[in-house]
Amino acid sequence: MVSSTNVTVVGAGSMGAAIAARLVQGGASVQVLARDAGKAAALPGVVPGAIGDPITGGIVVLALPYAAVGEVVARYADQLDGAVLVDLTNPVDFATFDSLVVPAGSSAAAEIAALAPGAAVLKAFNTTFAATLASGTVGAEPTTVLVAGDDADAKAAFTTAVEAGGLRVVDAGSLKRAHELEALGFLQMTLAAAGATSWSAGFALAR
Amino acid sequence: MVSSTNVTVVGAGSMGAAIAARLVQGGASVQVLARDAGKAAALPGVVPGAIGDPITGGIVVLALPYAAVGEVVARYADQLDGAVLVDLTNPVDFATFDSLVVPAGSSAAAEIAALAPGAAVLKAFNTTFAATLASGTVGAEPTTVLVAGDDADAKAAFTTAVEAGGLRVVDAGSLKRAHELEALGFLQMTLAAAGATSWSAGFALAR
Numbered sequence: 001m002v003s004s005t006n007v008t009v010v011g012a013g014s015m016g017a018a019i020a021a022r023l024v025q026g027g028a029s030v031q032v033l034a035r036d037a038g039k040a041a042a043l044p045g046v047v048p049g050a051i052g053d054p055i056t057g058g059i060v061v062l063a064l065p066y067a068a069v070g071e072v073v074a075r076y077a078d079q080l081d082g083a084v085l086v087d088l089t090n091p092v093d094f095a096t097f098d099s100l101v102v103p104a105g106s107s108a109a110a111e112i113a114a115l116a117p118g119a120a121v122l123k124a125f126n127t128t129f130a131a132t133l134a135s136g137t138v139g140a141e142p143t144t145v146l147v148a149g150d151d152a153d154a155k156a157a158f159t160t161a162v163e164a165g166g167l168r169v170v171d172a173g174s175l176k177r178a179h180e181l182e183a184l185g186f187l188q189m190t191l192a193a194a195g196a197t198s199w200s201a202g203f204a205l206a207r
Numbered sequence: 208m209v210s211s212t213n214v215t216v217v218g219a220g221s222m223g224a225a226i227a228a229r230l231v232q233g234g235a236s237v238q239v240l241a242r243d244a245g246k247a248a249a250l251p252g253v254v255p256g257a258i259g260d261p262i263t264g265g266i267v268v269l270a271l272p273y274a275a276v277g278e279v280v281a282r283y284a285d286q287l288d289g290a291v292l293v294d295l296t297n298p299v300d301f302a303t304f305d306s307l308v309v310p311a312g313s314s315a316a317a318e319i320a321a322l323a324p325g326a327a328v329l330k331a332f333n334t335t336f337a338a339t340l341a342s343g344t345v346g347a348e349p350t351t352v353l354v355a356g357d358d359a360d361a362k363a364a365f366t367t368a369v370e371a372g373g374l375r376v377v378d379a380g381s382l383k384r385a386h387e388l389e390a391l392g393f394l395q396m397t398l399a400a401a402g403a404t405s406w407s408a409g410f411a412l413a414r
Contacts (some may be wrong), residue, residue, distance in 0.1 A: 100383075140413070172397070186387055187391060
């Protein structure tokens, strides 16, 4: 059984900060590792550190841009065996904003799973803008964290930790669905950039 | 300029019926062609016919399963030059419900555009369940028809016709975005099948 009460968030940007705040709210012990440890230390209720410090959480949320993930996973390779590794990236080609940088049909999550074969990789948080993690709503609906992955225990531990923080979690299926989640995340970004939705809204999953 | 007041809907299933009803509500002249002309004749306010009859609309909505589209496009090849051709399919592999039948990175819309090179192909309606076209709402949000395509005039005519019927239309970009729309449509179907949303709800685009 993976503990849902010890979580490491790597990255202290808007996503990392919003996720850490929810996990702290849920009563988890939350380590935040940032390139600039001072950014982690500024977050309330967390155990701050620098990228490179030992990971203490059994659930590790990579709150980093896709381009930064490979280096971090390589650095922590020996510490990720047996961990739940959560990928939230949208691997958008920012030069064109017209495609993803991962191979057609694949996903960032699948690429990361190949880099960390001993970890149980989950895709989550890539369809929720940071502001909606903080507000808890997307329009009139509750913010819904869609999670995909192949390991049921990993998914259960993740779900427990995130629901404890007051967010709704919905199982989106196997890790193969990361492709669709990344398509949704990318589409949502293009719609926000075009003004068809806002960076504090996006797609809500209605019942 | 494409007229937005003459539309042909091919197919009289739940999607075809719901779309025809909205277009009739918007004041368009709506021809509905069905394999069984009796099904078309049962729809209020439309000009019914059988698949094979001449197409009268400048906008042609293919309200058919993906597997049935190829034959219909081939049959009408000479009548689709210059038409706005709307594809609403989700090309799901129903044997596995775990992937799409189109090549990785491509889309049903791109495949259809290759079959009908003289038509201006739009992707639309594949992210809105039929019930939400009728109700006009997804949860607390207005039903939003996401449309992708490369021809601005075609998109404008489509948007005018659908907005006249009381639905919100949002431009989702070029036809390349059909890949993401089909991923969203497929994901939404898997979530409805799993009970995480209902077939009368799904993803709402909040502001």
